[in-house]
Amino acid sequence: MIEVCNVTKNFGKFTAIEGLSFSVEKGSIYGLVGYNGAGKTTLLKTICGVFRADGGKVIIDGEESFDSARVKSRLFFAPDDLYFEPYSTIEKMGKFYSGYYPNFSFDTLDKLCKVFGLDKTKKINSFSKGMQRQAELILAISSKPDYLLFDESFDGLDPQKRSLVNNMIIEYVAETDCSVIISSHNLHELTDICDHIGLINGKKIVLDCSVDDISASRCKFRLVFSHDVDESDFEGIPYKKLSKDGKIITVSMAGDSDENEELLKKLNPILIEKFPQTLEEIFLDEMEGTDYDFKEIFG
Numbered sequence: 403m404i405e406v407c408n409v410t411k412n413f414g415k416f417t418a419i420e421g422l423s424f425s426v427e428k429g430s431i432y433g434l435v436g437y438n439g440a441g442k443t444t445l446l447k448t449i450c451g452v453f454r455a456d457g458g459k460v461i462i463d464g465e466e467s468f469d470s471a472r473v474k475s476r477l478f479f480a481p482d483d484l485y486f487e488p489y490s491t492i493e494k495m496g497k498f499y500s501g502y503y504p505n506f507s508f509d510t511l512d513k514l515c516k517v518f519g520l521d522k523t524k525k526i527n528s529f530s531k532g533m534q535r536q537a538e539l540i541l542a543i544s545s546k547p548d549y550l551l552f553d554e555s556f557d558g559l560d561p562q563k564r565s566l567v568n569n570m571i572i573e574y575v576a577e578t579d580c581s582v583i584i585s586s587h588n589l590h591e592l593t594d595i596c597d598h599i600g601l602i603n604g605k606k607i608v609l610d611c612s613v614d615d616i617s618a619s620r621c622k623f624r625l626v627f628s629h630d631v632d633e634s635d636f637e638g639i640p641y642k643k644l645s646k647d648g649k650i651i652t653v654s655m656a657g658d659s660d661e662n663e664e665l666l667k668k669l670n671p672i673l674i675e676k677f678p679q680t681l682e683e684i685f686l687d688e689m690e691g692t693d694y695d696f697k698e699i700f701g
Contacts, residue, residue, distance in 0.1 A: 403427055403463060404449065404549060404581055410457030411444050418444040420605040421458070426581045426598070431571065433596035434585040435685060440602045442585040443482060446551045449583070450479040462549065475503060477549040478542045482557070484534055492522040492537050496544060505546035514540040518566065531558040539567055543574055550574075552584045556591045568595045589682050599681065601688050608688045613681070620679045620687075621659040625651045625671040639665060642687045654679060654687050 404426040411418050419441040426432045436442050447453045449460050451467040451474055460467045467473045486495060492515060500506035515522045518536045520529075526537055535558050542550060550571075556564055572595060575582060586592055592599065599616060601609040611619070620642075627649045636644060641653040651671075655662045659676060666674060679687075 404583070405461040406445075406449065406458075407461060408458035409445070409448060409455045409460060411441075411448050411453055412456045417605060419448070419602075422602070422605075422607050423458075424600050424607055424610045426583060428581055429575055429579040430598055431575060431582045431584065431596045432598045432600060433592035434583055434600050434602060435589055435592065436585075436587065436602035438587055440587075441605055442587075442602060443553055445602070446479065446553050446583065446585055447481075450474070450477055450551055452479070476547055477551065478503070478545050478547040479551040480538050480542050480553065480555050482554040484538055486526045486534070486537075488527070490526055491524060492520060492526065492540065495526070495537075495541055496522075499541055499545050503545040503547065507544050507546055510546070511540060511544040514543060514570070517570075518563070532560065532563060535559055536563060536567070539570070543570060546578070548578070548580055550580055550582045552582070554586055555584065556586065556588075564591070571595060589685055593681055601685060603688060609684070616681065616684060619658075620654065620656055620684050621662065622652065622654045622677045622679050622683065623663065623666055624673075624675045624677070625653070625666060625669070626673040627651070627669075628672050631669075635669060639669075654683065 406422055406424050409422045410420045422445060434442050434445070444453065448455050449467060451469060454468050462473050462477070465473055467477070487498065492511070496506065496508060496511045500508070511522065518540060520533060520536060520540070526534060529537060535555060539555060556567065559567060571582060574580060584592060584596065593613070596613060598612050599609070600607050630649060631651060632646065633644055636653070639653070640657070641655050643654045645652045653666070663674065663676060
């Protein structure tokens with residue numbers, strides 16, 4: 403189990419992440435979502451012990467991750483900025499990683515290279531960006547870790563290879579009960595693989611929930627009125643976001659959808675429609691300061 407407990411990381415006077423707390427259970431695939439620069443990479447590097455937290459701590463199976471050789475021998479971090487030793491091949495990198503990971507499997511390495519169609523004896527620097535991503539993912543799984551951290555690891559993968567990677571990770575988790583964190587700024591990359599989502603914004607986790615619970619607890623309503631209404635008419639209504647188009651109001655709300663619908667009916671609309679929210683809509687609702695009136699800019 404990975405426990406992130408009130409973690410803060412500073413770089414000089416700049417605070418990259420602040421007071422972050424969440425946990426990842428065994429056998430769970432946790433999607434960490436946020437815009438570029440939100441602090442996802444800093445958080446992952448703090449979890450795996452590359453950075454020391456300036457506040458709080460990261461506990462992995464009861465032990466702090468920073469400067470723990472035992473934890474690091476069970477955890478694999480695949481960074482966004484890939485690095486391979488000069489002139490290395492997948493085979494040579496496998497031998498390198500086998501010195502750090504006691505359960506490294508060359509049999510798994512060989513089988514996965516065949517699945518992805520990669521020549522393990524060919525120099526990795528001759529590979530395309532997508533092929534280098536695949537090589538790193540193959541090495542990660544072959545290391546047989548108990549914890550896997552992927553930072554934007556689907557970048558450069560075509561849809562067919564992304565599907566292969568998804569299936570590989572899901573099968574590995576099912577077989578080993580591994581805990582996985584995958585960071586991305588792209589929700590579409592995570593919806594088919596993650597069972598839990600954390601949204602990071604403003605240096606903090608603003609939403610931490612299972613995918614099933616998110617879908618069940620968020621809803622969008624479209625209300626049509628016979629008279630003009632504005633935001634002041636919705637005072638006391640706990641909406642997440644409100645937009646107005648003439649006499650039509652659209653609101654997104656968290657909580658029980660039936661209870662929220664009854665609350666909205668008290669405003670006496672002539673029509674009310676209910677729609678489930680997509681993860682992308684929920685993501686945008688939770689990201690503060692992302693709405694702009696481009697009519698004002700270009701008008």
